[in-house]
Amino acid sequence: MELTTAGHEVPFGVSAEVAGALGRTVEEVRAAEVDPVASPAVDGIATVGIWRVRGADWSAVVKVLRHVVDGGRSVWRSDEDPAHPFHWRREADAFADGLLGSLPGDLRAPTCYGVVPGPGGTLAIWMEDVAGREGSTWALPRYRLAAEHLGQVQGHLAREHLAGDPVLDRPWLSRGWLRTYVERRAARGAAEADPAEPRVWSAPLVRRLVPADRVPAFQALWADRHRLLDVVDGLPRTLCQLDFHPHNLFDVAGRTVVIDWAFAGVGALGEDLGNLVVDAVTDFHLPPSKLPELFETLVGGYADGLAAAGWSGPWPGSGEPADVRRMIAAGAAAKYGWLAPAIPAVVAEGRTTLNGRPIEESAPLWVACGDFLVELAGLALEDGR
Structure with a gap:
C-alpha cells in the first residue's frame, strides 16, 4: 500500500508487520502525515531518500534504498554484488539480521x-x-562518552571474535570497505589531477590555498596510503559502522544512538573514531584548532570503553592510551590522506566551492586537517608496525 505526501505518491508502502510493530493498523499508518527529511547527498549512493511518517502521538523514519545502475565515477556508487563493500541493500540486510538490535x-x-x-x-x-x-551540537565531553560507548561494543565483539565466536561471520557484513574507498579516491584523483604531478600544485589559486612548503608532506602522506592500509588491516577485527559522523550520532537519555549503517562491516578497532576525528572538522562542526584535543578526548574515551569490555588480545594488546592512539591514527590517516591533494583537483575542475562552502573558506580547514594527518601517519607507522 502506497502513502502520499502533499498529494504526491512516495516510493514506499506499509506492511502489516510494520503497522503492528508501531502498534497501529495499516489504515492508521496510511493516514499519517509524510514529510521529506533528506535526499541523496552524493551521486551514486543507494539512498533514494528519507521521509518522516507522523501520526498524532507516534512517528517513524523511512529510508528507501535502490541500486544505482550507473554510478559513474562517484566514490559512493552502489554495487549489486552482495560481497561488494558498497552493496546497495546492506543496511536492510543488517536490520533484518538482528545483530544491530542486540x-x-x-x-x-x-x-x-x-x-x-x-x-x-x-x-x-x-x-x-x-x-x-x-x-553536531556536542561539546567535547559528549564526544568522549560516545567514544567510550563505542569502545564497549567494539571491544566486546573483538573479544568474542578472537575467542572464535562467529559473530563477525555474517555474510551481509562488508569486508575491505576502507581499502575499496581509498582505491576509488585514488582512481578519481588520478583522473582529475594526480597529486604526484608537481604541475597540479602550480595553479595560482592552489598556491594561494596550499602553502608550498606543505606540498611534499601531503604528497608523501598520500603515497603512504598502502602502508597505512596495511596497518589498519593488521589490527584486531570488530563490527564497524564506517561512517561515524557527527550527523549520525545522537544522545538519547545518555546513550549513544548511531544511524546510517549502510556500510556496516568488519573493520579495525579504532577505525570508526579515525573517521569521526576528521569529519567533525572538515564538515564544520569543530574548528581545526580543536583537532589535538578532540583526538586525545576520543583516545581517552575509547580506552575506557575497551577496558570496560574486558578487551585483551594481540596488538594493540591491553588497550592502553598509547595503543589506542595508534589505532585511531591509522584509521584517520589511511582514509583521509586524499584531503589536501583534492584541493588541486577541485581547482582544476573550475569549481568555486569545496564541501558546500566557498573554497577560500573550506580549503584552510582541509589543509589544517592535512597537517594533522601527517602527524597521525607518523604515529601509525612508528617502528614499522
Missing part, C-alpha cells in the same frame, strides 16, 4: 520496525524516529 553496552542502532519491498526494486526500511541531541 549490541552490548550503551551504544545502539535505531529500532527497526520492518523492511518493505517497493516499486522499481526498492526497499523501504521503517525505523525509529530518533529523538535526541545530534552529535
Whole structure:
C-alpha cells in the first residue's frame, strides 16, 4: 500500500508487520502525515531518500534504498554484488539480521520496525524516529562518552571474535570497505589531477590555498596510503559502522544512538573514531584548532570503553592510551590522506566551492586537517608496525 505526501505518491508502502510493530493498523499508518527529511547527498549512493511518517502521538523514519545502475565515477556508487563493500541493500540486510538490535553496552542502532519491498526494486526500511541531541551540537565531553560507548561494543565483539565466536561471520557484513574507498579516491584523483604531478600544485589559486612548503608532506602522506592500509588491516577485527559522523550520532537519555549503517562491516578497532576525528572538522562542526584535543578526548574515551569490555588480545594488546592512539591514527590517516591533494583537483575542475562552502573558506580547514594527518601517519607507522 502506497502513502502520499502533499498529494504526491512516495516510493514506499506499509506492511502489516510494520503497522503492528508501531502498534497501529495499516489504515492508521496510511493516514499519517509524510514529510521529506533528506535526499541523496552524493551521486551514486543507494539512498533514494528519507521521509518522516507522523501520526498524532507516534512517528517513524523511512529510508528507501535502490541500486544505482550507473554510478559513474562517484566514490559512493552502489554495487549489486552482495560481497561488494558498497552493496546497495546492506543496511536492510543488517536490520533484518538482528545483530544491530542486540549490541552490548550503551551504544545502539535505531529500532527497526520492518523492511518493505517497493516499486522499481526498492526497499523501504521503517525505523525509529530518533529523538535526541545530534552529535553536531556536542561539546567535547559528549564526544568522549560516545567514544567510550563505542569502545564497549567494539571491544566486546573483538573479544568474542578472537575467542572464535562467529559473530563477525555474517555474510551481509562488508569486508575491505576502507581499502575499496581509498582505491576509488585514488582512481578519481588520478583522473582529475594526480597529486604526484608537481604541475597540479602550480595553479595560482592552489598556491594561494596550499602553502608550498606543505606540498611534499601531503604528497608523501598520500603515497603512504598502502602502508597505512596495511596497518589498519593488521589490527584486531570488530563490527564497524564506517561512517561515524557527527550527523549520525545522537544522545538519547545518555546513550549513544548511531544511524546510517549502510556500510556496516568488519573493520579495525579504532577505525570508526579515525573517521569521526576528521569529519567533525572538515564538515564544520569543530574548528581545526580543536583537532589535538578532540583526538586525545576520543583516545581517552575509547580506552575506557575497551577496558570496560574486558578487551585483551594481540596488538594493540591491553588497550592502553598509547595503543589506542595508534589505532585511531591509522584509521584517520589511511582514509583521509586524499584531503589536501583534492584541493588541486577541485581547482582544476573550475569549481568555486569545496564541501558546500566557498573554497577560500573550506580549503584552510582541509589543509589544517592535512597537517594533522601527517602527524597521525607518523604515529601509525612508528617502528614499522
